[in-house]
Amino acid sequence: MGRDNAFTASDVLVVAFAFALFALIRRLSRPEKGPLPPGPPGLPLLGNTFDIPKEQAWVAFRDLSSKYGDVVALNALGQTIVIVSSVEAAVDLLDKRSAIYSDRQASVLADMIGWTWNLAFKRYGDDWRRVRRLFWHHFQPNAVGQYRAVQQRDVRDLLRRLLEGPTDLDGEMKLTLTKTILTAVHGLPKEAVTSRYVDILTASEAGIAEAFSPGAFLVEFCPWLRHVPGWLPGTGWQRKVREWQGQSDAIREEPFRAAKEAMRRGEAEPSMLTDLLEKSREGELDEDAIKETTAVAFGAGTDTTAATLHAFVLAMILHPSVQQRAQAELAAIVGPERLPEHADRAALPYVDAMVKELLRWHNVAPLGVAHRCMREDEYRGWRIPESAIVMPNAWAILHDPETFPDPDEFRPERFLKDGRPNTDVLDPGSVAFGFGRRICPGQHFAEDALFIAIASLLHVFDFGRALDEHGRPIPVEVKMTSGFLSYVEDYKYSIRPRSAAAETLIRGEAVPA
């Protein structure tokens, strides 16, 4: 809202004070049963609002946990936020007590934009349960094997595009995952999946980042503002909401429409959608549930996985010895005459450990997705109030030097012992994908997608630093963007096929004996 100058900073402060005062009076009028978890002292009314930075909040929260412990309570204008920075506390609360920690915070803006169709934002209840069950049925460990052929097909197409010349690596990763998901989930033939779908997602991510930037929109604090007519001064923000509505609708409707069109022409591939439509013919499902279930795979699965892969190439540039070790393993196990397949995974412990290390090293959701406590609870003698927001600081857990020495280093061997997987080390997948009943249902699909992409890329390409006009390597550094999802900032890279035989493999031709 500040962005279109619709409201001044003093408007925001007045409303914030009113909101905080209301929360304070409400709290004082209720007897309290125990202390909140420890945390920094807050200002009168405003609480800890200034302890919550907009940039890289996970780093500031980690610093708070070093001082106050693994469970820290903050008060933002009367709203309790509990930051959890250990696996033990995250599992105790979000997993073992998931019956009361599986809700999401209501958002007026999400409701206005129409994002409430999205499983990740749905409140805990029957509607969430219905879509989640349908989704899980198609993405549980025993089901994801059916998507491997499509994942492999699209990664091999990616290799070909990368061989053809310099390209936008980030965009290519996104296009690859978009093709995979829209084929596997919607049944779209790969030719029908153009960069138009990538653009839809990119626009909607920017919208989500802006809409959910804390404190940016007064309507979150004053829900009545949504009813103010759009012709009144100061309502420019409603234009933005309409734009975001369009993006949310596009994610939900466009692939679905295209898929139905492809079915009509007899060009659709077997997919989750064809399966769900079959069930709907038997009268078990309505069209909205089908659209929501398929659209959330596109909305939640594409960018998260593509962003993780984009971070992978950066890790390879920064850690050439890791790249070489993985390539040696691939050369020994897969050999020069073929490209890797999912079935090779068990025989490639180092590459498998790279998937773990990647999920640890770059957290696309550094603070997970916040859960909401549905009923007042007690934990280690502290009171967790009803409606408290509980955020697992996945980044802090996965960068804790006690668990992962030199956490900024990309070191897959930390997950190996005598060359075999070391089950004594915390599996980053058990943190990066969240907790409890809301745990990411796309985890197994994502891990498969990451494995086949990493193995295939390293089998045929060398990644390194790009050179400047004087032939000097251009420095790269790891910078994480802030926001609901975090990406590594763009970087310069060089890519070249490892050998003539590798080029032949990429082109899909037989390697001469």
Ligand code: HEM
């Ligand atoms: C590297 C890739 C990915 C990461 C790191 C990731 C991470 C997460 C996290 C942290 C959550 C929140 C869990 C919680 O509330 O505790 C989540 C939720 C979700 N993810 Fe993923 N995800 C990834 C890929 C995928 C994929 C490939 C799909 C689908 C094909 C997917 C679908 C979803 C859905 C539908 C939810 C919402 C679940 C709910 O609220 O019930 N994700 N993901």
